[in-house]
Amino acid sequence: MTATALPDVAVRDASEENPWARAWRRLKRRKGAMVGLAVVVLFVLVAILAPWVAPYDPIATSWSLVRKPPSWAHWLGTDEVGRDILSRVIWGARASLSAGLVSVGIALGIGVPLGLLAGYAGGWIDSVLSRIVDAMLAVPFLILAIALAAFLGPSLSNAMIAIGVTATPIFVRLTRGQTLAAKVEDYVEAARAVGNPHWRIALRHVLPNIVPPLLVQASLAIAGAIIAEAALSFLGLGQQPPSPSWGSMLNSAQRFIAQAPWMAFWPGFAIFFAVLSFNLLGDGLRDALDPRHK
Amino acid sequence: MSVLLELRQLAVSFATDDGTVRAVDGIDLSLERGRTLGLVGESGCGKSVTSLAVMGLLPPENSMVKGEVRFEGRDLLTLGADTLRDMRGARLAMIFQEPMTSLNPAYTVGDQIIEAIQRHQGLSAADARARAIEMLRTVRISSPEKRIDDYPHKLSGGMRQRAMIAMALACGPELLIADEPTTALDVTIQAQILDLMRGLRRDTGTAIILITHDLGVVAEMADDVAVMYAGQIVERAPVRALFARPEHPYTVGLLGSIPRLDEKRERLPSIEGRVPDMSRPPDGCRFAARCPFVELACRAETPPLVEVAPGHLTRCRRAPLAQVLP
Numbered sequence: 001m002t003a004t005a006l007p008d009v010a011v012r013d014a015s016e017e018n019p020w021a022r023a024w025r026r027l028k029r030r031k032g033a034m035v036g037l038a039v040v041v042l043f044v045l046v047a048i049l050a051p052w053v054a055p056y057d058p059i060a061t062s063w064s065l066v067r068k069p070p071s072w073a074h075w076l077g078t079d080e081v082g083r084d085i086l087s088r089v090i091w092g093a094r095a096s097l098s099a100g101l102v103s104v105g106i107a108l109g110i111g112v113p114l115g116l117l118a119g120y121a122g123g124w125i126d127s128v129l130s131r132i133v134d135a136m137l138a139v140p141f142l143i144l145a146i147a148l149a150a151f152l153g154p155s156l157s158n159a160m161i162a163i164g165v166t167a168t169p170i171f172v173r174l175t176r177g178q179t180l181a182a183k184v185e186d187y188v189e190a191a192r193a194v195g196n197p198h199w200r201i202a203l204r205h206v207l208p209n210i211v212p213p214l215l216v217q218a219s220l221a222i223a224g225a226i227i228a229e230a231a232l233s234f235l236g237l238g239q240q241p242p243s244p245s246w247g248s249m250l251n252s253a254q255r256f257i258a259q260a261p262w263m264a265f266w267p268g269f270a271i272f273f274a275v276l277s278f279n280l281l282g283d284g285l286r287d288a289l290d291p292r293h294k
Numbered sequence: 295m296s297v298l299l300e301l302r303q304l305a306v307s308f309a310t311d312d313g314t315v316r317a318v319d320g321i322d323l324s325l326e327r328g329r330t331l332g333l334v335g336e337s338g339c340g341k342s343v344t345s346l347a348v349m350g351l352l353p354p355e356n357s358m359v360k361g362e363v364r365f366e367g368r369d370l371l372t373l374g375a376d377t378l379r380d381m382r383g384a385r386l387a388m389i390f391q392e393p394m395t396s397l398n399p400a401y402t403v404g405d406q407i408i409e410a411i412q413r414h415q416g417l418s419a420a421d422a423r424a425r426a427i428e429m430l431r432t433v434r435i436s437s438p439e440k441r442i443d444d445y446p447h448k449l450s451g452g453m454r455q456r457a458m459i460a461m462a463l464a465c466g467p468e469l470l471i472a473d474e475p476t477t478a479l480d481v482t483i484q485a486q487i488l489d490l491m492r493g494l495r496r497d498t499g500t501a502i503i504l505i506t507h508d509l510g511v512v513a514e515m516a517d518d519v520a521v522m523y524a525g526q527i528v529e530r531a532p533v534r535a536l537f538a539r540p541e542h543p544y545t546v547g548l549l550g551s552i553p554r555l556d557e558k559r560e561r562l563p564s565i566e567g568r569v570p571d572m573s574r575p576p577d578g579c580r581f582a583a584r585c586p587f588v589e590l591a592c593r594a595e596t597p598p599l600v601e602v603a604p605g606h607l608t609r610c611r612r613a614p615l616a617q618v619l620p
Contacts, residue, residue: 019400123355186390187398192351194383194410208400
């Protein structure tokens, strides 16, 4: 382009725009999604920067500060052994967000290749994988996660594995269905007609075209995984004391719900906002990535 | 001229819930280098299936291919999947009916042409890109240096079909199968694409199998024509002979249903009836149920392809039709 400003400004050249840039432009127009994204980014920053933004050590107890209501020194109050709730909520974001991201990462990492294989190869491979998926989906999500976590032993990383494995069948099924639809597209036939091998067609021609629904499902699944992690920690199967997690904070708060409601309120509030923002982001992504929306 | 492609008793059947459907039933064809064969017939007559069988693109899980597909003397049906894959795109290429959906929306036009070039020619990324730009220029896309980085959704149908042709011809194949390449395009764009294909055929010497239901396209493009009906070839002739003296009642019907500007008619004549159910093909001549010249013997046994004039074959007992036509 030349130095004259007019043509540059007048003609916003959409021809170079790739599909992701277009999706981002559409996403930006959706208020809910942008609020969700902002809150998600805020949570992620807080989780990463926890050692610097948390005002106190999250596991330092103090017998003089047991169950103090919110004050200038302790904005969100303190818990039953005098730990600062704000610091624990901030550090708890690490457990919750990493549980959300890691478990969905596990689910994607196992589910997408299997779904792609089942959908692309078909035949007995598809039959076997689909039956396994059906069997896993027949068990309620949380029950299976609890059973797996109990089997693996209580710890945050085992909770992540349990949630990730439990969330896998959804991704296998989604990827398989999308692959079945994509593999009969004309461009896949055209890719075969120029002599591409199967692995290349599956990875390069089918996979990129099924990323949008996977992305939407992943963002919604992160929300589900955060709840699941909170539930496991609440039951004592996730983050182990004294390390903070929103779920375990709720667990200890339930005994003091009448005397110290702030102990339950803030971790619950954090879970609510994290889940809401991931859901908002997921819904926005769905609209932005759906080719039927203009 | 040497024979490039020869089909011998090619038969394709599909396993469906309604039983086995014999989509293609014993086809013999040959195509010489640099020639264009028009493969004509109505929807469902097996012409696309024939082309997919030649390319080896039929789904292996439910299709059965028998007979021989000899390409330069080698039977493609006996080659391993890897060998065939190496030939697809390099020596056999195909363009499809729907240019709007034949390009992957996730990649630029250039990515896809470059992929085909690199797959077969082992060029460096820069050389492959230069070659892709050259191909886009060959198919007369303006400012190819810019268009190469466009995503397909920015291109019109005609431009996309040009890009598909560029992709198909990028590795200099000996055979190009064009499956209804202009059906989805506007009439003016159709003419441009046909013109382009004629030019490319002249310049590159690529043999073409042109699949179409449009006899006008055949008249413009093809050297020879094979007319298919219900999985069989019912007539084969040089293009002039076919239009001058069709020797199968089905061809006569097809020619009769082309609108003409020089004759005023209330409505276009059509061929009555419908294509037979290919899971239960009728005995005898498959066109008998719709044929105005049918006689009892036609329903008894399938008529063979007989030569009624040099190079002119028909599968009709009553040929030459001059004696029965009004």
